[in-house]
Amino acid sequence: xxxxxxxxxxxxxxxxxxxxxxxxxxxxxxxxxxxxxxxxxxxxxxxxxxxxxxxxxxxxxxxxxxxxxxxxxxxxxxxxxxxxxxxxxxxxxxxxxxxxxxxxxxxxxxxxxxxxxxxxxxxxxxxxxxxxxxxxxxxxxxxxxxxxxxxxxxxxxxxxxxxxxxxxxxxxxxxxxxx
Numbered sequence: 001x002x003x004x005x006x007x008x009x010x011x012x013x014x015x016x017x018x019x020x021x022x023x024x025x026x027x028x029x030x031x032x033x034x035x036x037x038x039x040x041x042x043x044x045x046x047x048x049x050x051x052x053x054x055x056x057x058x059x060x061x062x063x064x065x066x067x068x069x070x071x072x073x074x075x076x077x078x079x080x081x082x083x084x085x086x087x088x089x090x091x092x093x094x095x096x097x098x099x100x101x102x103x104x105x106x107x108x109x110x111x112x113x114x115x116x117x118x119x120x121x122x123x124x125x126x127x128x129x130x131x132x133x134x135x136x137x138x139x140x141x142x143x144x145x146x147x148x149x150x151x152x153x154x155x156x157x158x159x160x161x162x163x164x165x166x167x168x169x170x171x172x173x174x175x176x177x178x179x
Contacts, residue, residue: 010147014157019136022153023127025160029167030123033070036170037116040066046112049173056165060106066173067111069166070119075105077122080159081129087140087152088133101145123163130156 017025037045045066051057061072082097099105130136136153144150150158 007147010161011154014150014154017157019130019153019156022157022160023130025157026123026127026163029160029163030120032167033073033119033163033170034116036066036167036174037070037113039174042113044177046110047177049176051169051172051176054165054169054172056162057169061169064107064169064173065111066170067113067115068107069170069173070115071107071111072105073163073166074115074118074122075099075107076162077119077126077159079105080155080162081122081126083142084126084133084136084152084155084159085129087142087155088136090140093142097142126159 048063048065048068050063053059053062064072079096079099082095083093085091086093086097133152136156137151139152141149141151142155144154144158147154147158
């Protein structure tokens with residue numbers, strides 16, 4: 001997605017979003033995933049389903065199961081949380097914050113229902129740590145692979161945006177399974 005208009009819209013949206021609003025968006029999207037999880041059993045939740053092209057869903061991500069989406073979100077959630085923490089504390093990002101967005105975010109194997117709880121924890125932990133930082137705006141910035149440089153606040157906003165993109169994919173999987 002190299003469209004400069006979309007990039008400008010996203011960056012402007014993040015600038016106008018408060019920390020509380022970003023956190024609320026994360027919680028709303030998380031709750032929607034957890035509600036969807038109630039509609040998937042172990043077998044349907046593990047079944048890869050091909051979705052049509054969707055914004056934010058790369059071609060190699062189009063044939064995932066619901067549990068693979070959750071696993072992907074856990075990986076990205078932990079990475080964004082590590083990035084926000086490093087930037088908010090004025091530290092150089094290391095570890096989980098430094099991942100290859102094309103390879104390191106892919107599910108590692110057979111994804112199962114254990115990813116529901118891992119997903120819940122990754123969201124709860126992120127929201128809890130966010131509350132400990134006095135400021136997220138105006139920190140050092142690091143590059144996002146699509147949208148340019150982000151400070152800790154923009155990364156926090158990105159957490160919710162990312163969840164929302166794959167939430168649409170999860171809903172499509174549910175509808176294609178006829179559940």
